[in-house]
Amino acid sequence: MTSVQNTPHTHLTPKRIAVLISGSGSNLQAIIEHQKNHAHLYQIVLVVSNRPNAFGLNRAAAANIPTLTINHTDYASRELFDESLQFALDKAHLDLVVLAGFMRILTPHFTQHFLGKMLNIHPSLLPKYPGLNTHQAALQAGDTQHGLSVHFVTPMLDSGPVILQATVNIEPNDTAESLQQKVHTQEHLAYPLVIEWFAQNRLQYKDNQAWLDQKPLIIPQQL
Ligand code: GRF
Numbered sequence: 220m221t222s223v224q225n226t227p228h229t230h231l232t233p234k235r236i237a238v239l240i241s242g243s244g245s246n247l248q249a250i251i252e253h254q255k256n257h258a259h260l261y262q263i264v265l266v267v268s269n270r271p272n273a274f275g276l277n278r279a280a281a282a283n284i285p286t287l288t289i290n291h292t293d294y295a296s297r298e299l300f301d302e303s304l305q306f307a308l309d310k311a312h313l314d315l316v317v318l319a320g321f322m323r324i325l326t327p328h329f330t331q332h333f334l335g336k337m338l339n340i341h342p343s344l345l346p347k348y349p350g351l352n353t354h355q356a357a358l359q360a361g362d363t364q365h366g367l368s369v370h371f372v373t374p375m376l377d378s379g380p381v382i383l384q385a386t387v388n389i390e391p392n393d394t395a396e397s398l399q400q401k402v403h404t405q406e407h408l409a410y411p412l413v414i415e416w417f418a419q420n421r422l423q424y425k426d427n428q429a430w431l432d433q434k435p436l437i438i439p440q441q442l
Contacts, residue, residue, distance in 0.1 A: 233258065234314040234418045237265040239321040244275020245403060246319035246340060246410050251282045253411035260418035265311045267304065269323055291323065301329040308333075315417055318372065319410065327374040335424035337372040338417070340410050342402045344368060344384055349377035354395040354402070365389050365398055367406050368439065369413045371424045380429040382422065385409050385442035409442050 238247050247266065254263055266279035269291045279286045287307055294300035300323075308316060318339040330337065343353035345368040357365040366386040373379035385405035389398065416422040421432050429436045 231260065231418070231420065234261040235264045235312060236261050236315040236317055236414065236418075237267060237308055237311055237313050238263060238279075238317045238319050239267045239269075240273055240275035240319055241268060241270050241322040242273050242275065242320050244273065244278045244320065246406055247275045248278050249407035250317065250319070250411055250414060251278065251284070253415070257415060257418070260415060261315075264313070265308075267307065269300075269304075269321070275320075297324070297326055298328070301326045305329055305332055315414070317410070317414065324376060325372070330372050330374045334373065335371065338382075338410075338413060339370055339372050339377070339379070340406055341368050341370065341377050342399070342406070344386065345370065345377060345381050352395075354398040357389065357398065358393065358395060363389050365402065367402050367409060369409055371429055373427075380424065380427065380436065381439040382416075382429045382431070382436060383409050383413050383440045383442060405442060412442070 238250060240247055251263065254261060263284050266275065266284050266286045268276050268286070268288050271288045271290055276286050276288070289300065289304055289307060291300045294303065314336065316333050316337040318337065343357065344364070344366045348356045354365065364386050366384055368381045369383045370381045371379040385408070387398070387401040387405060413422065416431060423430045431440065
């Protein structure tokens with residue numbers, strides 16, 4: 220007689236992820252390093268840049284990751300650029316799209332298409348300071364703390380449900396540059412961790428919320 224055992228599903232198929240960049244790609248580098256020790260959980264199958272000279276493209280090439288440049292200046296409209304990007308990403312059969320310093324405002328159609336499958340990292344403690352120049356904004360406001368947020372991407376810019384935040388202290392002698400460095404150091408720990416949760420099937424987007432281990436994240440996790 221044979222018996223079917225209900226063993227926990229310990230062997231997941233590695234998730235296929237793409238990382239989208241526009242510049243230096245230091246977060247991409249942190250994800251590449253993390254992936255090396257978590258190859259059973261996820262693969263970086265593609266790195267896309269909207270800028271041909273983004274340094275992050277070199278980082279991807281050095282790690283033997285296929286790269287693609289879709290130069291936004293070649294497109295007459297935001298819609299046409301996003302359409303082309305969506306086509307390229309769909310072709311790669313992705314489980315997750317990771318925005319890592321991807322300096323583009325995305326159309327609602329695009330964000331809807333990848334709803335629940337697209338993450339962003341933003342250098343502020345959202346909902347504070349969406350948009351650009353967040354370090355300067357925190358200094359000007361006289362804040363004593365600053366940080367970063369990893370969130371699911373929804374049509375509203377920098378407003379999707381926050382999954383994880385990390386906080387840094389603002390000291391009297393901090394400048395926008397020193398704050399950026401402090402935040403970057405934390406980003407390189409935070410982003411791989413959230414990707415790991417997603418790849419482990421622990422993280423979901425549902426009912427306009429982020430869920431971790433079957434519980435809604437009413438308050439974001441703290442690094
Ligand atoms: C990071 O600070 C991230 O929060 C923001 O863009 C920056 C990208 O830096 N979205 P890098 O290209 O990963 O070094």
